[in-house]
Amino acid sequence: MASSSPFQPLPQGQVSVLELFFPGLSRISPVIQRYTGINLDAVVPLVCLCGFLVFLYKRGYQDISNWVQKSFSSTVHVSCNSEVHEMVLAWVSNQPFAKDSRSFLVNIDLKKGYGPGANGSVKKPLQYAPWNGELRFWYKNYPLVYRRMEKKGDLFRDREEVSISCLGWSSRILKDLLEECRQRYLDDLQGQTLIFEVRSGRWEQSKARCIRQISTVLHEDKEKEALLSDISSFLDPDTREWYTKRGIPYRRGYLLYGPPGTGKSSLSLSIAGHFDLDIYILNLASVDDRTLNMLFAQLPQHCVILLEDVDVASQSRSQDKETEHPNPMSSLSEKQGKEVTLSGLLNALDGVGSQEGRVLIMTTNYIERLDDALIRPGRVDWKIQFRLADKDIICQLFRIVFKGSDGNDNEAVERHAKNFASRVPESEFSPAEVLSLLLENRQSPGSAVARVEAWIAKVRKERGNKLKREGSWVHTA
The missing domain is CATH 1.10.8 (Helicase, Ruva Protein; domain 3)
Known part of the structure; x- marks a missing residue:
C-alpha cells in the first residue's frame, strides 16, 4: 500500500542538489512545491550562484578600483589639523555635488553669527559637511573623487582622513583645485583677522573678527605710528635678508604693560589686522614647558604671537626660590610638568628650535614682577606703557x-x-x-x-x- 505522507524520501543512492547547499531542506521541498509550485531544487542553486557572482563582482570591483587608483591616479591627502583642511572643507560644502551626500557631519557655524536685521533668524546657523564617505564630481572636465573617512585609533592623532583623487599621473589638476580653495577661503576672510587659540595642546582656529582700525585704539598717536613703522620695517622682505647676512636671529619682540582694561589686547589685535596677519593667542597659565615649545614650533613664519600674562613664568620662579623643598630635583620635575617655568619660556622664545619671522607681543599687568632675563634687549625690543584714562x-x-x-x-x-x-x-x-x-x-x-x-x-x-x-x-x- 502506497504511503500518503507528504515527505517523500529520495531514491537510494540519489543526492539532491538542494541537499548539498542546505542539508535536510530536501525533505520538505515536495511540500513547498505542492502548495507554491516552486521547485526548490532548481531555484535555490540558482540563487546561490547569483549571490556568489555578486560577491565576486564586488570583490573584483574593489580590487580593480584600488589597483587603478594606485597605478593610474594621483591623490592629495589633507591633515585635519591643518588650515588647508578648513579651506577644502569650506569649498566642498558650498558645491552642488555636496548636497548629494547621504552622510553629513553637522556643526554650529560660529563664523556666520548673526546677520544684520535678521532678528535672530540665523542664530546658531547649522553647517553641513559630507562625512564618512566619498563623492564623485567633475572639475575642469576632470573626474575627481573626494573622500572624507572617519579614522579610528589614537585619540591624539587625526580623527579623519581627507583626500582628493583624479585619474592620471599628473597632479596639476589637484594643485589647481587646492589653489582655488585657498583663494576662495582668503576672499571670504577679506577684512577679517583670524584668531588661533590652544585646544587640546595644539593650535586651532577659534574665530574670525573684523579688522579693528588702529585709529580706534586709544593710545598716544606718535607712539602708535612709531610702533607701526617699526613692525612694517621688520616685516619687509629685504629685512629678512639683511638679518640673515649678518647672522642675526630674525625676530622682534614687544612688551605691552599697564593696568587691566587699558587696551593692550586691543592694540595687539589691531596690529595683526593692520598687517593682514593671523594672531595666535596663548595664556601661559594654561600650558607647561613641553607644550609651549611644541606650540612655538608649529607657528608659521609670519604671524603675531600674543603671550598674555607673561608674569606667570617669573612669578613661578620667585615662588620656587621662596619655597623650601626636601627633594629639589623631584619638586623641579613636578613643577615643569604642570606649568611654564622661566627657563622653558626663554628657550621657547629664542632657543634653537624657535620660529623666526614672527612678531612677538607680550602683555603684563605687573612689569615689576618680570625677570630681567625675560625683558632684556633681543627678547623685548620695545616697551610700551598703557596708562589709566586721562x-x-x-x-x-x-x-x-x-x-x-x-x-x-x-x-x-x-x-x-x-x-x-x-x-x-x-x-x-x-x-x-x-x-x-x-x-x-x-x-x-x-x-x-x-x-x-x-x-x-x-x-x-x-x-x-x-x-x-x-x-x-x-x-x-
Missing part, C-alpha cells in the same frame, strides 16, 4: 560712542564730552571702565553726564569692598 582719552571715548548717532548734534556732543571728562578724575579709571558707563547710556549723552558722579561712587565702593575681602581671613586662609 581727560583726553575720556573725551575720545565719549566722541566714539555718541558722535554720528541719530539725533545727536556734534556740537552738543563735544560740549557734553568736555563736561563729562571734567567730572571723571584722571588716572583713576581704566578706559574699559569708562567705556562701560558710556555704553550703558549710549542712547543719551546727557544721561551719561548726569550719572557719572553716582557711577564713580559705586566703583570706589566696590573697590573698597574688594580690598577688605583681600585682607580678610577668607583671602589669607
Whole structure:
C-alpha cells in the first residue's frame, strides 16, 4: 500500500542538489512545491550562484578600483589639523555635488553669527559637511573623487582622513583645485583677522573678527605710528635678508604693560589686522614647558604671537626660590610638568628650535614682577606703557560712542564730552571702565553726564569692598 505522507524520501543512492547547499531542506521541498509550485531544487542553486557572482563582482570591483587608483591616479591627502583642511572643507560644502551626500557631519557655524536685521533668524546657523564617505564630481572636465573617512585609533592623532583623487599621473589638476580653495577661503576672510587659540595642546582656529582700525585704539598717536613703522620695517622682505647676512636671529619682540582694561589686547589685535596677519593667542597659565615649545614650533613664519600674562613664568620662579623643598630635583620635575617655568619660556622664545619671522607681543599687568632675563634687549625690543584714562582719552571715548548717532548734534556732543571728562578724575579709571558707563547710556549723552558722579561712587565702593575681602581671613586662609 502506497504511503500518503507528504515527505517523500529520495531514491537510494540519489543526492539532491538542494541537499548539498542546505542539508535536510530536501525533505520538505515536495511540500513547498505542492502548495507554491516552486521547485526548490532548481531555484535555490540558482540563487546561490547569483549571490556568489555578486560577491565576486564586488570583490573584483574593489580590487580593480584600488589597483587603478594606485597605478593610474594621483591623490592629495589633507591633515585635519591643518588650515588647508578648513579651506577644502569650506569649498566642498558650498558645491552642488555636496548636497548629494547621504552622510553629513553637522556643526554650529560660529563664523556666520548673526546677520544684520535678521532678528535672530540665523542664530546658531547649522553647517553641513559630507562625512564618512566619498563623492564623485567633475572639475575642469576632470573626474575627481573626494573622500572624507572617519579614522579610528589614537585619540591624539587625526580623527579623519581627507583626500582628493583624479585619474592620471599628473597632479596639476589637484594643485589647481587646492589653489582655488585657498583663494576662495582668503576672499571670504577679506577684512577679517583670524584668531588661533590652544585646544587640546595644539593650535586651532577659534574665530574670525573684523579688522579693528588702529585709529580706534586709544593710545598716544606718535607712539602708535612709531610702533607701526617699526613692525612694517621688520616685516619687509629685504629685512629678512639683511638679518640673515649678518647672522642675526630674525625676530622682534614687544612688551605691552599697564593696568587691566587699558587696551593692550586691543592694540595687539589691531596690529595683526593692520598687517593682514593671523594672531595666535596663548595664556601661559594654561600650558607647561613641553607644550609651549611644541606650540612655538608649529607657528608659521609670519604671524603675531600674543603671550598674555607673561608674569606667570617669573612669578613661578620667585615662588620656587621662596619655597623650601626636601627633594629639589623631584619638586623641579613636578613643577615643569604642570606649568611654564622661566627657563622653558626663554628657550621657547629664542632657543634653537624657535620660529623666526614672527612678531612677538607680550602683555603684563605687573612689569615689576618680570625677570630681567625675560625683558632684556633681543627678547623685548620695545616697551610700551598703557596708562589709566586721562581727560583726553575720556573725551575720545565719549566722541566714539555718541558722535554720528541719530539725533545727536556734534556740537552738543563735544560740549557734553568736555563736561563729562571734567567730572571723571584722571588716572583713576581704566578706559574699559569708562567705556562701560558710556555704553550703558549710549542712547543719551546727557544721561551719561548726569550719572557719572553716582557711577564713580559705586566703583570706589566696590573697590573698597574688594580690598577688605583681600585682607580678610577668607583671602589669607
